[in-house]
Amino acid sequence: MIDTEDISRDGGTISLSRTSRLMRLATYASVIVASILIFIKVAAWLTTESVSLLSSLVDSVLDVGASIVNLIAVRHSLQPADYEHRFGHGKAEALAGLAQASFIGGSGAFLMLESVGRFIQPREITNSGTGIIVMLIAILLTLMLVGFQSYVVKKTGSIAISADSLHYRADILVNVAVIISLVLAANLQWYMADPVFAILIVIYMSIGAYKIAVQSLGILMDKEFSDEARKRIKDIAESHERIMNVHDMRTRSSGATSFIQFHAEMPKHISLAEAHEIADEVMYMVEDAFPNTEVLIHQDPEGVDERQDEVQ
Helix, strand or coil, rough: CCHHHHHHECCEEEEHHHHHHHHHHHHHHHHHHHHHHHHHHHHHHHHHHCCHHHHEEEEEEHHHHHHHHHHHHHHHHHCCCCCCCCCCCCCCHHHHHHHHHHHHHHHHHHHHHHHHHHHHCCCCCCCCHHHHHHHHHHHHHHCCCCCCHHHHHHHHHHHHHHHHHHHHHHHHHHHHHHHHHHHHCCCCCCCCHHHHHHHHHHHHHHHHHHHHHHHHHHHHCCCCCHHHHHHHHHHHHCCCCCCEEEEEEEEEECCCEEEEEEEECCCCCCCCCHHHHHHHHHHHHHHHHCCEEEEEEEEECCCCCCCCCCCC
């Protein structure tokens, strides 16, 4: 029997308690890093008055807001199922993803207005060296955070941490773009590079927000697993010598937990106790291949004519 307190991922085994610790640590780390970046970017922006650096600063301010929302949502999603929430609280992670997408969209609108204004009235960039140093520090800190987040996502499969990581990956490109715009403005006096790169940053941020929103909505709307995953589930179940057919499969995810249910046809002359034993064996096979899932199997006698889902 599989120990349901152990979750196997990528050939390794991770306990549910460790999963919770890793997810919480990832949320704390993102809040701390974003807070540090705000302080150093405020000083750099006041020194340079660069609109592209301002875009990076605003993005970091929103990072803190999004990361705090993420922290609260992850803590809530890790609460065990209760009487009123029998499927757990995992969808709080998807709600956090939508909140992050909203944060990014709002910042993009603000930065677009600032960039258009800078096109109309270009400004000279001063103390670009300070801005470049700050951006290099920001890149280093963000790379460290993204590396840790990637490790956590690999071990836990958390949607909220994955969305947060996507946001910070975009930040790395944002900071690189800021450095390029500062170099061009300082060395070539191409001051239009500042608003141009700011607009490119807005476009990239908007793409990231769209991806996060789509992923979050997919969870909230109980989007099915991929066709490849569904076929794998069916193949695993039907590999059991006493399973004749699998149909009416339904799958969905809720935070780090997934739910799989299907009907399984078995020999019609076996006892109820035997059918239950077979269903348990198949359940453990599927759970072993798809970690951190809850599997529900309805046992059907072979050859019985029954209503089936039109969508397969």
